Amino acid sequence: MKPKYSYNRQPKKIIQKSKSPPGETSPQNKAEIDLTYGRHPVLAALKSDRQINRIWVTGKLLGHGQFYPLIKEAKANGTIIDEVDSRRLSQLTQGGNHQGIAIQVAPYSYWDLTDLINRAKQTPDPVIVIADGIEDPHNLGAIIRTAEALGVQGLVIPQRRAVGVTSTVMKVAAGALENMAIARVINLNQAITKLKEAGFWIYGTTADTDKLLHETNFSGAVGLVVGSEGKGLSQLTEKNCDQLVAIPLVGKTPSLNASVATAIALYEVFRQRQF
Known part of the structure; x- marks a missing residue:
């Protein structure tokens, strides 16, 4: 069973704000990062057993009731969390409809x-x-x-x-x-x-x-x-x-x-x- 968290806790306690995370691939090389973005696909990935390597999220969405406990759990499992502004997400997604969040998911594990x-x-x-x-x-x-x-x-x-x-x-x-x-x-x-x-x-x-x-x-x-x-x-x-x-x-x-x-x-x- 997933642990429960209070939604009114301050999200800044679990991440650090970052305008340009160190070691991050440049927006021009976004294809190398292979991002998934948008609330619905990201929420589905967070609820699944997929390994998520990194999350870029706006402060507003980070405090959202659906996302905060899942992001906190992802961090506990080793995911890097970066709080960024909407402009930074637009750079990372090359103008995509990110809706305030983007993730780098580990490669899909195909079935035999x-x-x-x-x-x-x-x-x-x-x-x-x-x-x-x-x-x-x-x-x-x-x-x-x-x-x-x-x-x-x-x-x-x-x-x-x-x-x-x-x-x-x-x-x-x-x-x-x-x-x-x-x-x-x-x-x-x-x-x-x-x-x-x-x-x-x-x-x-x-x-x-x-x-x-x-x-x-x-x-x-x-x-x-x-x-x-x-x-x-x-x-x-x-x-x-x-x-x-x-x-x-x-x-x-x-x-x-x-x-x-x-x-x-x-x-x-x-x-x-x-x-």
């Missing part, structure tokens, strides 16, 4: 694929999303957020030619990352084979099929493969799918954003199960 599958199978008729080469961190973050909101049990991403879990992904996921199991694999098609052996039926989303999404029966354990931006599914991945499905489009736009297509497909999967 076998552990992810075993965890997923504890749920009746589990759903796992397989992202085939998503390169845009905003798309991956949006996919994670949608997947967690709809009840997906896990996500599988490749190591090569695809984005991993970065601070931008954390920001876009808006806290959902802390409740989503993600495995990063060397060979995506070997991972698909392993999912098949575990009883998952693999569906690939593509425009090149007459089988429509809403005409497909998504019962049992489902592995939903979504393709990369622009390229879609790779030929080998498409070949390894048990069934290909298409989202019917009636307008002049030929395709959808990867995260939007994933959201539509996942909604149909869970719509069938709910209603």
